[in-house]
Amino acid sequence: MKLKSLPFDCAFRLLSDSISSRVSAFGNRKDFLRRSVCLSATSRQELKEEEEEKKRDPTKDRSKVIPVETSIKYLQSSAYKETYGDDPVWLHYRRNYKGPYPPRHTRKTCIRQGEIATGNPCPICRDEYLVLDHKNVDLLKQFISPHNGEILGYNKTGLCRRKQLSLLVAIERAKDRGLITFDVPPREYDYSEYINKSKK
16 A cells, blocks of 8 residues: 555555554664664664675775784885885975976875775875884984985975874884984083182
8 A cells, every 4th residue: 555645644644554563572672773874773773894804905904903023024025125226215206286386285184994095195095015214213313314314304205294294203212212222412501600709
């Protein structure tokens, strides 16, 4: 029997009877509605996750967490030397931008929802085995100027802003733990202020 052919009152009674029969199994109308909504939300979320896993390209997948120890071993491996040689990882990277002049800031991030969201990711995002951590000193030293010890900016290295921030944090932690040495500027003190004038 089609509901369209019935009058409004009859259709409403049929729907309310079917809902009440389902609610009686749960005991409470609120519990029934809450459980039905939760089940539908979880099933939708599971379906979305399955679809994302099927659609996700393994070369662009960045959802897997790489430990720092693996990254340190990678920097000593022959695969790293074959890829980068003796140059820093950012040296041969070129940014993509529209027009003749590069924008002042790089992009906010290259990775969105555990996947590379751009065609030209930054030097750290494109290689999943380059992990910015205070223990990974060899990688951090590539982003420090050998002349004055300053941290290179993202305008020179091409890092996205999220990785630049994590780079700054990792370098400061390495300096605090004594893993990276740095020069402290000399200071001149006027010791005449500390001499006891009464002894004179």
